[in-house]
Amino acid sequence: MSSKKPDSLDPWAKPSGGLINWLKDHGRTFNDTTLYVSQRLASSLFVWFLVGIALALPGILWLAQVNLHAVGEGWQGRAGLTVYFEAGVNPSNIEAVLKDLETMPLVDKTALTTSDQALQDFVAQTSDSLELRNILASLDENPLPASIQITSREGADFIELESLQRQLRAKSQINDVVIEKTWLERLRDITSLLNRLGWILGLLFGLGAIFVTSASVRLAIESRLEELLVLALVGATKGQMRRPFIYFGACYGVGGGVMAVMFLALILNAIEGPLQALLGSYQVPLVVQGFNGQFLLSMLGIGIFLGVIGAWVAVRQRLHSAQFL
Amino acid sequence: MASIVLENVTKQFSSGYKALADVSVEFASGSMTFLTGHSGAGKSTFLRLLIGADEPTRGRVLVGGVNISQLSAKRMPWYRRNVGVVFQDHHLLADRSVFENVALPLRIGHFPAKEIAPRVRGALSAVDLLDKEKLLPGFLSTGEQQRVGIARAVVNRPKILLADEPTGNLDPDLSQTIMDLFSQFREIGTTVIIATHDIELVKNMGQPTLKLVAGCLEDPVAAQTKVTEFNL
Numbered sequence: 001m002s003s004k005k006p007d008s009l010d011p012w013a014k015p016s017g018g019l020i021n022w023l024k025d026h027g028r029t030f031n032d033t034t035l036y037v038s039q040r041l042a043s044s045l046f047v048w049f050l051v052g053i054a055l056a057l058p059g060i061l062w063l064a065q066v067n068l069h070a071v072g073e074g075w076q077g078r079a080g081l082t083v084y085f086e087a088g089v090n091p092s093n094i095e096a097v098l099k100d101l102e103t104m105p106l107v108d109k110t111a112l113t114t115s116d117q118a119l120q121d122f123v124a125q126t127s128d129s130l131e132l133r134n135i136l137a138s139l140d141e142n143p144l145p146a147s148i149q150i151t152s153r154e155g156a157d158f159i160e161l162e163s164l165q166r167q168l169r170a171k172s173q174i175n176d177v178v179i180e181k182t183w184l185e186r187l188r189d190i191t192s193l194l195n196r197l198g199w200i201l202g203l204l205f206g207l208g209a210i211f212v213t214s215a216s217v218r219l220a221i222e223s224r225l226e227e228l229l230v231l232a233l234v235g236a237t238k239g240q241m242r243r244p245f246i247y248f249g250a251c252y253g254v255g256g257g258v259m260a261v262m263f264l265a266l267i268l269n270a271i272e273g274p275l276q277a278l279l280g281s282y283q284v285p286l287v288v289q290g291f292n293g294q295f296l297l298s299m300l301g302i303g304i305f306l307g308v309i310g311a312w313v314a315v316r317q318r319l320h321s322a323q324f325l
Numbered sequence: 326m327a328s329i330v331l332e333n334v335t336k337q338f339s340s341g342y343k344a345l346a347d348v349s350v351e352f353a354s355g356s357m358t359f360l361t362g363h364s365g366a367g368k369s370t371f372l373r374l375l376i377g378a379d380e381p382t383r384g385r386v387l388v389g390g391v392n393i394s395q396l397s398a399k400r401m402p403w404y405r406r407n408v409g410v411v412f413q414d415h416h417l418l419a420d421r422s423v424f425e426n427v428a429l430p431l432r433i434g435h436f437p438a439k440e441i442a443p444r445v446r447g448a449l450s451a452v453d454l455l456d457k458e459k460l461l462p463g464f465l466s467t468g469e470q471q472r473v474g475i476a477r478a479v480v481n482r483p484k485i486l487l488a489d490e491p492t493g494n495l496d497p498d499l500s501q502t503i504m505d506l507f508s509q510f511r512e513i514g515t516t517v518i519i520a521t522h523d524i525e526l527v528k529n530m531g532q533p534t535l536k537l538v539a540g541c542l543e544d545p546v547a548a549q550t551k552v553t554e555f556n557l
Binding site for chain 2: 011
């Protein structure tokens with residue numbers, strides 16, 4: 001008669017060779033996934049497209065925010081006020097104003113542009129316009145006023161600048177005082193808004209990318225349930241059954257990341273002309289910041305992360321609910 | 326190798342249907358047993374309990390002394406790697422070649438790469454399909470698909486071999502060849518249990534037979550004696 005005692009201490013113990021076997025499994029899964037995706041390129045492209053859009057929208061907002069911030073930083077050096085004198089102002093008045101400004105704690109530095117310099121600058125900037133040259137030549141005297149550009153000390157707030165503006169306007173032979181800070185503040189508000197919007201949209205579209213990947217992986221699981229059943233019967237672990245689908249998720253994420261980068265490159269290319277014209281009017285050169293190797297790698301990394309999360313959610317739910325697996 | 330013991334096993338489904346009722350039987354290591362009975366008698370449920378695909382409502386299923394219904398989800402795969410299963414409906418992977426279908430248990434079980442091809446070809450040769458290793462299952466006849474399933478079940482030389490109607494789609498000569506193959510496994514210590522309707526084949530093999538009738542062993546005492554003593 002056979003014995004009821006165990007045939008050995010534990011006949012169904014885990015076999016040895018963990019790490020090497022695990023690496024071999026990954027190699028095999030990588031090859032299988034590449035083959036599976038390449039055989040279903042059309043449906044994979046569709047998923048990449050959707051994930052790409054989900055990543056590109058927050059991506060463009062982030063880029064916009066980074067670049068506006070950089071523009072703001074660039075303008076900050078010239079933030080402050082510009083004092084415009086009346087035409088034909090007495091040079092001693094200008095000197096007096098400059099001396100006064102030097103004593104004010106709010107003022108960091110000043111730069112005088114005489115009316116002659118202003119005219120030279122204007123001529124230089126409009127040298128390609130024959131009409132303007134003719135108009136200037138027809139004038140008896142220089143119509144451009146002298147001006148002083150005041151750079152406020154760092155951290156000066158808008159109220160302080162307004163107070164200085166009122167003070168300077170009260171002086172004689174000063175025509176106008178313009179605060180440049182208002183543009184900067186608006187820009188900062190926009191940057192701040194974009195930053196917050198970027199985070200919110202990033203979160204929403206990130207969830208969207210997870211759902212898209214999750215739904216696609218779920219479809220892949222449904223189409224391979226028979227295979228999962230066979231795998232379970234021949235002794236595949238949950239990890240071995242899950243792994244191909246996690247790889248799908250990663251693959252969808254990588255594809256989505258590449259798509260997102262392509263979308264962003266196209267968008268940046270499309271807006272380059274108008275943006276250059278806009279920034280040129282503020283004498284700010286167009287240098288796109290943030291769209292570099294690190295950004296591209298980040299997009300791929302975020303894509304992979306979201307793809308893996310989506311796949312993991314789908315696989316966990318489906319394998320848990322599948323009987324026998 | 327592995328002995329199998331069922332102790333007062335009852336399997337009742339949530340619908341109330343009782344597929345097995347208080348079944349007790351013991352299979353010695355290296356025994357070969359036929360399980361017969363009409364459709365719905367409980368043969369498939371019996372095999373599913375042994376694979377760990379179902380749990381008994383009452384009683385215990387001990388394989389190698391371990392109650393497999395209490396095996397954790399992590400340990401179940403290690404157990405299943407020692408069980409070869411032949412299905413009535415083959416369960417082949419349609420997008421993999423015959424070779425890859427048969428190699429599946431070896432790849433899952435992390436057999437060394439150099440061992441895989443000889444083992445797969447050995448198993449295919451035993452079921453007379455060596456010349457079709459590159460074909461997809463869809464290009465094979467039902468009988469050939471059945472034989473691929475058999476090759477897959479034996480390729481890793483399991484400790485337990487369970488077969489559900491393994492010769493249902495085969496001609497008598499090929500059926501005998503497959504039974505001889507199963508016998509060879511019994512001789513090297515594999516515990517073999519075959520569910521079948523083919524009474525002629527059972528008689529030819531001269532191995533012990535258990536008959537299930539409405540979830541119960543027809544003659545539990547006689548069956549117990551036959552299964553355990555015949556094989557010792």
